[in-house]
Amino acid sequence: MEKKHVKWMKMGVIAALLVSMLAACGTSADKGGQAAEGTGKDNNENKEITVLYLDEPFWKQQNEEFTAATGIKVKYETVPFMQLHDKVFVSFMANSSEYDVVHVRDDWATEFASKGFLEPLDSYITDDMKTRLNPQTMEAMSYQGKQYAIPRYVWLWQFYYNKTLIKDPPKTWDELITVAKEIKDDKVSPYAETWGGIVSYSSFIVHLRSNGGEFWDYENNRPTFNSPEGVAALQFMADMNLKHNIMSPLSKEFTSSGAMTEVLTQGAIAMNMNTPQTLPMANDEDKSKVVGQMDVALIPGGKLKTASYGETGGLAIPAASKNKEWAMEYIKFVTNADQQKKMSLANGKIPSDVEVVKDADLLAKYPHYALLPEQMQYPFGLFRHEDATKITDELSRNILAAVLGKVTPEQALQDAETKILAMIGQK
Known part of the structure; x- marks a missing residue:
């Protein structure tokens, strides 16, 4: 309401x-x-x-x-x-x-x-x-x-990590799981993404691209996220949360990169994908508890070496x-x-x-x-469509349901695809 x-x-x-x-x-x-x-x-x-x-x-x-x-x-x-x-x-x-x-x-x-x-x-x-x-x-x-x-x-998003907790940043998403489980500080969540509200599609796009997939077929005006690459990407996101338990519980609350950065600067997150304001905020001596501790790496990859948003x-x-x-x-x-x-x-x-x-x-x-x-040699652009907001809002609701275990990744992407095709007058 x-x-x-x-x-x-x-x-x-x-x-x-x-x-x-x-x-x-x-x-x-x-x-x-x-x-x-x-x-x-x-x-x-x-x-x-x-x-x-x-x-x-x-x-x-x-x-x-x-x-x-x-x-x-x-x-x-x-x-x-x-x-x-x-x-x-x-x-x-x-x-x-x-x-x-x-x-x-x-x-x-x-x-x-x-x-x-x-x-x-x-x-x-x-x-x-x-x-x-x-x-x-x-x-x-x-x-x-x-x-x-x-x-x-x-x-552009880059990968930020706390170098006092992580010696070598992960080069692949599978490595990220391993690195995350080696962090033993109970006050620190190993990893975080922005899954709150209607922004979870942005993290999903990075995982999708890393798997060699893409979000949209612009020539034929059709979604392409409901693919084997898309299902695998969403399954990985759900597994990080439900199976491996490496995600910050606040991920489902973060509706912006800025909100996530504020938590990171208090030392509560070890790794995340984020925008360029992250490092200056982390090194702000008046507000940050991790001054001099954060470093930057390529975003982890899969089939592609890296991808971004x-x-x-x-x-x-x-x-x-x-x-x-x-x-x-x-x-x-x-x-x-x-x-x-x-x-x-x-x-x-x-x-x-x-x-x-x-x-x-x-x-x-x-x-x-x-x-x-x-x-920047690898895919990073926003999704572009005259109905982009309505499309990404619908997809984000389904992605959030999947990463929280309310529906399977297959069902989430199928439901989103069906509704989005109807929304744009496609079958």
Whole structure:
């Protein structure tokens, strides 16, 4: 009941925002038209774009550098990340031209592109960009063979372990079981994953990929997780919990990587897959009890040496923008090699540029970056679909039931596949 109440409140907020946006749409469109027609694109002083992004110091500094380099002014609007998707969606539904550049991630890019909300960028992309930017991140920003956003950074899972408890990190998932059982500290759970709420699909995807499987057949728009590789992956997850008893009991409660990291920093977890904020948080002397104890390795593998999961953060141009050329100048500037290095040094985001990831200054500040080039050679992208949220919510409920022993892995994946095929109108 509480979840439905929250859902209806959220729908109400979106509806209210949409009404407001519709009322303002004419004004925004007129303003954009005047900017394009009345000022002339040769007059740098009158060029201006509006960017919707996050409220962090570096992004604002980057905007100032862009203006200094190009003469194009940036009107910068910020919103908390958890509200960003809905803010962008409301603007799109209103057919507003107020934004020229918006932040998207893998699944949002697909969702918005499928509805015609984004401008295809293929004609703007240079050979240099094709060479520099990680191909998986470029693929993550595409839909049906067209490029709809440019990757700015990656937020990639790596394997974190307490080196005071574990001498050699496990290279395979089978080794992880062995290593976990050698930990004799009763106050420490050997291993943890995020299984709570509707996020268990993300851990499952890593195990599935390690087994040589994949989540979705994009060409035929069908799930592929209900496979021998998928059943084996889910059985392994259930066995870690029920047979080998190595899982933190809080795994079923963790609904975010951040929540899991907070427990890890108190010394209650020996190993986990997690995002780049893990090591800095573990080494925070004011908050952490494991300062200097955590290290990083490749995520364990199976049929593949390793696999991961991670968000690609990109920049897109709304189809309704009146300033697409200026917007693309902005995107090219903030995703160039120099700016990606500055970004990473400032806020720890992993560059999408394949060479910048190897930069000596970055490695000096973030030693765990040394493993990224190899980790990023293996599958890591988010699941991308116009109905991604509904699909992953359904799968996560079934995965959680299986790892808790309420249903078999075979039944869980079969039930999820049946419901998801019906959801997307497939048989």
